[in-house]
Amino acid sequence: MSLLQLPAFGKERPWVRTAVLRPELGSLVAAALLFIFFSIASSGAMVEIPTIARVLDTAWPYGIIAVAVGLLMISGEFDLSAGVMVGTAGALLGIMATEWGMNLWLALVLSLGICLALGLWNGVIVVWTGLPSFVVTLGTFFGLRGANVALSKYFTGDALIENIDEAAGFDSLHAIVATVFGTAPSDFRISLLWWGGFTLIATWILWRTKIGNWIFATGGDREAARAVGVPVNGTKIGLFMLTAGAAWFVGVSNAVRYTSVQAGQGVGAEFFYIIAAVVGGCRMAGGYGSAVGPAIGALIWGIAFVGIPHAGWNSDWRWAFLGVLLLVSTLINHVVGERVRTVRSG
């Protein structure tokens, strides 16, 4: 016997509806279509192994950070300092290893600590002041942009820190963050496994842990979440630290891989992460999205970045493409998505 006998939404779910409800579906379709399109436009060059290796190698640094930025976006916040944080992590590792003669593993841990502290700063300032994270992290962005170059010039006399491979612990660290499988040009970095693993863990956290529920609740309706006892502030601070941690990982991976660090790197990349997250179906206002979506968003960027020159077009069109992609996917997410949205169990 039912008191509230109202038209039920339906207990049985046709697979189409289940599929449409998935936030990353649009980006998956877009990635497939783009890949097919560039395969034809490049007369098949796109499907060759070296090209695919290039696509993935372009995508992973964006992908790892975009996954964290995506979770942060679901909680309703942005991080514009994630790009320069890559430079910060690399520069810190480089200065510690080359100038101070530190073991790379120790430098790894110390640079992580500093990056997490910067993430904590972002989170605490946003939570305490109630200012938009857009502004707070923009401040951090400019602060780090200046500090990265100034500090590396102060300690090393140059904005380019070199010879990281001479530091102690290089070989073991290289094996973990920069091992190559296959031979160039058909080479694949171990970083792809880290990217995949991180995406899977983030997906699990989001859909299968209480922290995931807090992330959705924090971004969905902050006051509602607070009213029922969700640690809204802690969730946000934790995600700012996660984002800083993801940037740190990419920064140190690249430092070890290239054995040198350009302290000014990462400027401008912050927008790619946000674009990847939005293209991947994360809602800019928060409360909705996935971890797989931003990873696919980064993959789309890799396909376009590599595909456009392969199709014989001027590489400058990459940027125009990025703009169109962002607008179209946001439109689709907002117009089509809003009606059927729900946070799925996974």
Added chain:
Amino acid sequence: MTTEQMSEHEEGAAAPPDRQDVPVMEVRGLGRQFGAVTALQDVNVALRAGEVTCVVGDNGAGKSVFIKMLCGLIRPSEGEILLDGTPTEFGSPRQARAQGIVAVYQDLAISPLMSLWRNFFMGAEPVKGWGIFQRFDVAYAKEAMQTELEKLGVDLGDPDRAAHTLSGGERQGLAIARALYYGARVLILDEPTSALGVRQSGAVLRLIRRAAQRGTAVVLVTPKPQHAFWVGDRFLVFQRGRLVEDRRSETLTLESLSYLMAGGGEVDELETAIATA
């Protein structure tokens, strides 16, 4: 539940046997000033398990200050609140909630894009496993929510649907069921039927009745005499920051309740004022 059992329960609720027991919650000499303004003064009320207490009165009569003090949102300036006969102070709604005093406000604390079961357990997620393998027990969450909704006779359909697809009545159903699931002993409802049509109002009122049958002390704020009369065991009439009437449903008719709710003596004054103008 059969119809027979239900009518039995409803009779039982109209005259609970434990009425003489210690009230779940009691306020003595409760009052609150905001600066020089006295919002409420000298309120004495005992809330008992299984009773629906309706709080009625005009705008600014002190209803909302009263319920906000009950649920810990506003601290009283004078008087005391007793839980099971023991004086208590609530520093926050969270502390009150921990003691089983739950307020369901008009905004209901429901996150629109989250599924029903995610909303149901928001902030109190059941987990299984340990350490880094600890996880949200999704299967249990869905099962427990459905069981609770069935017990209350609320059918919301697919537990995976987003909360924003619920109707107003369904949202109330979800919010009330959630409060009861977490062991609300005192359930405070702020105008739950204000935005609802007749049919959905009826469903929500039946749900309130059922909550009382389960032994919850329900405090209902509503401006609608018909709704209050149908569901209430007791009526507290507030006027200008004072509790002016405390009546049991047996002593009232719908007409006399409407008269009290419209302001009682004030209506007479108003009529006189109009007649002599």
